[in-house]
Amino acid sequence: GAVVSQHPSWVICKSGTSVKIECRSLDFQATTMFWYRQFPKQSLMLMATSNEGSKATYEQGVEKDKFLINHASLTLSTLTVTSAHPEDSSFYICSARSRGGGETQYFGPGTRLLVL
Amino acid sequence: AQSVTQPDIHITVSEGASLELRCNYSYGATPYLFWYVQSPGQGLQLLLKYFSGDTLVQGIKGFEAEFKRSQSSFNLRKPSVHWSDAAEYFCAVGARNNDMRFGAGTRLTVKP
Numbered sequence: 001g002a003v004v005s006q007h008p009s010w011v012i013c014k015s016g017t018s019v020k021i022e023c024r025s026l027d028f029q030a031t032t033m034f035w036y037r038q039f040p041k042q043s044l045m046l047m048a049t050s051n052e053g054s055k056a057t058y059e060q061g062v063e064k065d066k067f068l069i070n071h072a073s074l075t076l077s078t079l080t081v082t083s084a085h086p087e088d089s090s091f092y093i094c095s096a097r098s099r100g101g102g103e104t105q106y107f108g109p110g111t112r113l114l115v116l
Numbered sequence: 117a118q119s120v121t122q123p124d125i126h127i128t129v130s131e132g133a134s135l136e137l138r139c140n141y142s143y144g145a146t147p148y149l150f151w152y153v154q155s156p157g158q159g160l161q162l163l164l165k166y167f168s169g170d171t172l173v174q175g176i177k178g179f180e181a182e183f184k185r186s187q188s189s190f191n192l193r194k195p196s197v198h199w200s201d202a203a204e205y206f207c208a209v210g211a212r213n214n215d216m217r218f219g220a221g222t223r224l225t226v227k228p
Contacts, residue, residue, distance in 0.1 A: 006159075034215065043206065043218045044160075093159055103148045103167070103210045107160040 003027055004096050006108035013084055014116055021079045021111045023094030029074035030096035034105060035067070038091040050077050074099070084115045118143040118209045122219035129197050130227045137192040137222050139181075139207030148210040149190040151181055154221075155203045163205075166190065177201070202226045 003026040013019050023033055032051050036044040048064075050056040050071035058064045066088075068080040077096075081088055091112050095105040119142045129135050141147055148167050152160040164175025171183040181192045190207060204223050210216040 004159075041223075043220045046215055046217075049215055091157075095160075103216075104150070104162065104165055105210075105216055106162065107152070109159040110157070112157070 002106040004108040010112040025096040028098040033077040120219035128225040141209040150208040
């Protein structure tokens with residue numbers, strides 16, 4: 001149980017294009033989903049927290065217009081990197097916290113983004 | 117706000133040897149504490165967690181961790197390391213209805 005998937009697992013795009021990453025909780029309802037960014041050999045940095053049906057809460061320094069988050073259902077959240085630039089290249093990981101599941105977050109396998 | 121310190125960036129142990137990874141946290145109330153493991157290019161897998169109760173927590177893959185409130189620590193241990201344990205280990209602290217903060221991670225190398 002408590003499986004989280006991400007799609008795609010990796011993506012290469014040209015500078016200026018937009019990329020959408022999906023995060024799904026496969027066997028539970030996720031009232032809250034989190035988006036993290038991880039640079040090579042570094043820890044996870046929380047980008048934003050999204051609750052189903054409401055606007056995401058972004059961490060300081062994260063541009064909400066650049067990293068669009070939608071949490072339209074209890075099993076799906078999407079992160080769209082708009083007008084991507086090479087500096088947006090990173091490993092993006094989502095996690096989900098279940099309704100009634102306490103404070104444990106279950107993580108997706110991550111999406112590696114490379115912007116050329 | 118909560119924070120986590122993992123003092124050791126990189127640890128090397130021989131296969132079969134015991135392991136202890138250190139984690140210190142800072143939080144004003146009773147924390148929720150977690151250890152996750154990450155293999156290269158992968159997401160995070162939960163090893164174990166502490167919310168309350170018995171301060172010695174058993175996890176998957178033979179790992180355990182002990183919560184010591186007086187030392188603000190939650191160190192991860194394993195009595196005998198296997199080569200497959202080589203990975204990055206993250207300690208995290210959470211708060212009720214709040215987000216989670218991660219330590220910088222400790223990279224474990226296992227020598228044959």
